[in-house]
Amino acid sequence: MNNIPYKIYLEESEMPKQWYNVRAKMKNKPAPLLNPATHKPMTPEELSPIFCDELIAQELDNDNLYIDIPEEILKFYKMYRPAPLVRAYCLEEKLQTPAKIYYKFEGNNTSGSHKLNSAIAQAYYAKNQGLKGVTTETGAGQWGTALSMACAYLGIDCRVFMVKVSYEQKPFRREVMRTYGASVTPSPSETTEIGRKILAAHPGTGGSLGCAISEAVETALGMDGYRYVLGSVLNQVMLHQSVIGLEAKIAMDKYNIQPDVIIGCAGGGSNLGGLIAPFMGEKLDGTADYRFIAVEPASCPSLTRGKFAYDFCDTGMVTPLAKMYTLGSNFIPAPNHAGGLRYHGMSPTLSQLYADGYMDAISVPQTEVFKAAEEFARVEGILPAPESSHAIKAAIDEALRCKETGEEETILFGLTGTGYFDMVAYEKFHDGKMEDYIPTDEELAASFATLPKTE
Numbered sequence: 297m298n299n300i301p302y303k304i305y306l307e308e309s310e311m312p313k314q315w316y317n318v319r320a321k322m323k324n325k326p327a328p329l330l331n332p333a334t335h336k337p338m339t340p341e342e343l344s345p346i347f348c349d350e351l352i353a354q355e356l357d358n359d360n361l362y363i364d365i366p367e368e369i370l371k372f373y374k375m376y377r378p379a380p381l382v383r384a385y386c387l388e389e390k391l392q393t394p395a396k397i398y399y400k401f402e403g404n405n406t407s408g409s410h411k412l413n414s415a416i417a418q419a420y421y422a423k424n425q426g427l428k429g430v431t432t433e434t435g436a437g438q439w440g441t442a443l444s445m446a447c448a449y450l451g452i453d454c455r456v457f458m459v460k461v462s463y464e465q466k467p468f469r470r471e472v473m474r475t476y477g478a479s480v481t482p483s484p485s486e487t488t489e490i491g492r493k494i495l496a497a498h499p500g501t502g503g504s505l506g507c508a509i510s511e512a513v514e515t516a517l518g519m520d521g522y523r524y525v526l527g528s529v530l531n532q533v534m535l536h537q538s539v540i541g542l543e544a545k546i547a548m549d550k551y552n553i554q555p556d557v558i559i560g561c562a563g564g565g566s567n568l569g570g571l572i573a574p575f576m577g578e579k580l581d582g583t584a585d586y587r588f589i590a591v592e593p594a595s596c597p598s599l600t601r602g603k604f605a606y607d608f609c610d611t612g613m614v615t616p617l618a619k620m621y622t623l624g625s626n627f628i629p630a631p632n633h634a635g636g637l638r639y640h641g642m643s644p645t646l647s648q649l650y651a652d653g654y655m656d657a658i659s660v661p662q663t664e665v666f667k668a669a670e671e672f673a674r675v676e677g678i679l680p681a682p683e684s685s686h687a688i689k690a691a692i693d694e695a696l697r698c699k700e701t702g703e704e705e706t707i708l709f710g711l712t713g714t715g716y717f718d719m720v721a722y723e724k725f726h727d728g729k730m731e732d733y734i735p736t737d738e739e740l741a742a743s744f745a746t747l748p749k750t751e
Contacts, residue, residue: 300383300551300553301383302382302383302385303380303381303382303383304380304381304382304383304547304548304550304551305378305380305547306378306543306546306547306550307378308374308378310378310546311370311373311374311377311378311539311543312365312538312539312542312543312546313364313365313370314362314363314364314365315362315363315365315535315536315538315539315542316361316362316535316538316541316542316573316574316577317354317357317360317361317362317363317531317535317538318534318538318569318572318573318574318576318577318580318645319357319358319531319645320357320358320359320360320361321361321576321577321580321581322358322580322645322648322649323580324648324652325358325648326531326619326644326645326647326648327606327618327619327644327648329343329355329616329617329618329644330606330616330617330618330750331616331617332608332613332615332616332617332748335617335750338616340352340353340356343355343616345517346513346516346517346523346524346615347523347524347525347532348418348421348422348425348427348523348525349421349425350421350424350425351418351421351525351532354531354532354535355530355531355532356531357531361577363535365417365539366420368420369416369417369420372416372420372446372449373413373416373539375405376404376405376412377539377543378543378547379400379401379402379404379540379543380400380401380404381398381399381400381401381543381544381547381548382398382399382400382401382676382711383396383397383398384397384398384399384676386675386676386677387672387675387676387692387695388695389675390671390675391692391695391696391699392699393695393696393698393699394698394699394702394703394704395694395695395698395699395703395704395705395706395707396553396704396705396706396707397691397695397707397709398544398548398553398555398706398707398708398709399691399708399709399710399711400540400543400544400571400708400709400710400711401678401711402540402567402710402711402712402713403678403681403711403712403713403714406441406445406472407438407441407442407445407472407713408438408441408681408713408714408716408717409438409439409441409442409681409712409713409714410537410540410566410567410570410710410712410713411438411439411441411442411443411527411566411713412442412445412446413536413537413539413540413570414442414527414532414533414536414537414566415439415442415443415445415446415527416442416446416449417536418430418443418446418525418532418536419443419446419447419449419450419452419454419525420446420450422452422523422525423450423451423452425523426521427452427521427522427523428452428453428519428520428521428522429447429452429453429454429455429519429521429522430443430447430452430453430454430455430516430522430523430524430525431455431456431457431512431513431515431516431519431522431523431524431525432454432455432456432457432512432524432525432526432527433456433457433458433459433483433505433508433509433511433512433526433527434456434457434458434459434462434508434527435458435459435462435505435508435563435637435638435639436459436462436466436469436681436682436683436718437458437462437466437469437470437472437473437717438469438527438681438683438712438713439527439528440456440458440469440473440478440480441469441472441473441476442527443456443478443525443527444456444472444473444474444476444477444478445476447476447477447478448476448477448478453477453522454473454476454477454478454479455478455479455481455512455515455522456473456478456479456480456481456512457481457482457483457485457508457509457511457512457515458470458473458480458481458482458483458508459482459483459502459503459504459505459507459508459638460482460483460484460501460502460503461502461503463480463482463483464482464502465720465721466717466718466720468717469717472717481511482503483503483507483508483511484498484501484503484507484508484511485511487511487515488510488511488514488515489514490507490510490511490514490611490612490614491507491510491511493612494507494510494611494612498628501628502628503628504611504627504628504629504638504639504640505563505564505638505639505640506608506609506610506611506612506625506627506628506639506640507610507611507612507628509526509609509610509611509612509615510610510611510612510613510614510615511612512524513610513612513614513615514612514614527564527566528563528564528565528566528639528643529564529565529566529609529618529620529639529641529642529643529644530618530643530644531643531644531645533564533566533569534565534566534569534570534573534643534645534646536570537566537567537569537570537571537573538569538570538573538574539570540567540570540571540710541570541571541572541573541574541575542573542574544571544708545574545575548708553706554584554706555575555586555706555707555708556586556587556705556706556707557586557587557588557589557694557705557706557707557708558571558572558575558586558587558588558589558708558709559588559589559591559687559690559691559694559707559708559709559710560572560588560589560590560591560687560709560710560712561590561591561592561637561683561684561685561686561687561710561712562590562591562592562599562637562642562646562657562686563592563596563637563638563639563683564639564641564642564643565590565642565643565645565646566643567710567712568590568646568710569643569645569646571708571710572586572588572655575588576588576649576654576655579654580654587656588654588655588656589655589656589657589658589690589694590646590650590655590656590657590658591657591658591659591660591686591687591689591690592637592657592658592659592660592686593629593637593638593659593660593661593662593665593686594659594660594661594662594732594733594734595629595630595638595661595662595732595733595734595735596623596627596629596637596638596639596640597623597659597735598620598621598622598623598639598640598641598642599621599642599647599650599657599659600657600658600659601623601659601735601740602621602622602623602641602642603621603622603623603624603744603747604619604620604621604622604647604651605619605620605622605747606618606619606747606748606750607619607620607622607624607625607640607641607747607748608625608748609625609641610625611625611626611628611640613625617748617750618641618644619644619647619648620641620642620643620644620647621641621642621647621650621651622640622641622642622747623640623641623735623740623743623744624640624740624743624744624745624746624747625640625641625746626743626746627640627735627739627740627743629735630733630735637683637686640743658690660686660689660690661732661734662682662730662732663725663730663731663732664689665682665685665686665688665689666682666685666721666722666725666730667689668685668688668689668692669682669685669688669689669715669722670722670725671692672685672688672692678711678714679714679715679716679722680711680713680714680715681712681713681714681715681718682715682718682721683712683713684710684711684712684713684715685715687709687710687711687712688709688711690709691707691709694707695707
């Protein structure tokens, strides 16, 4: 065994003091958000009824590589950051691979995931603007949990629309949100006009993140002193999550470790974008080279089978249009257990990087994901979230490939959170009741036909 510790912790003084905006390094900037009525780029004034003012500035910033983290947010971060970078020695030994495997663990906080990194930032800017509260959507519940914690800490109201299938599968996640004072509504619901329309069109649906976004936006627009905040997809979220990649890079640099491949699960893109940000910056300016792999569920394969086109970010078609890899805003994925990855689109930033060839993508069925999750849990001692387990599956496959070829690759992946609220999913897997659903070409074609025409 070499001198690399099992867990690499940074000193508090080594924590990043700025977020990293990878867009500043991109030659091909992501296409602008479009007004769905005019098909012209959205202005700050047009976005202001939906988002907080400072978050709008971050969303539209293509030029500033570093953005200062306010002292109040840094103070909150210090309650659970720096997060450890872990050498997976036990997994390496189990696999008998020459590869070196590291994971950045983001589950060391009460929310159980990386989502708290952006939740506290968005709640802080809402409070600073003098708002009464915020609305949001949540899939598996990690984002809703994180936001409810942040809002409770800052003393503002939090209203969460939770994808109905997750609301029913994960009652304890819902109760954590309520413990922190949030109201939680299963989506689609009868409480909004858009929710009622979706239920009429799709009776009995388990919902999707796109549905929940629509309801959260409608609610925010209808209430004085409220704004909508979101847990993934847009640049503002990717920016806040860059603390993951910055910490990982600082830790690896301390021990002269350079990853060959960096792997993250991909739903909307928040954790993957945050993990790869500083590494991607080096790849973009030619100072280093890395292979990046986005791993998505086969049931919701936006990068691997989607179209790179302008689309609505929500099912109700009330949000701005974003150019991204999408399955169509009308696409409602099967009720698989990786709730946080059940989104029809992908971050415009990551979509542009993928389109330009800087990143690879694969999709995997959920039974294979849970096999990998179980194998990891048995040797590394952490029960991973279903979302994170997509990255684990890809990391194991990469390590086994190295075993066959003899390559001594260094693998870094993001372990975005824990799976202790996902035991219904683990139960179905163990009982043999979990099914793999993969949409047909015909289903996707029908959804693609609904894409808005912008030219």
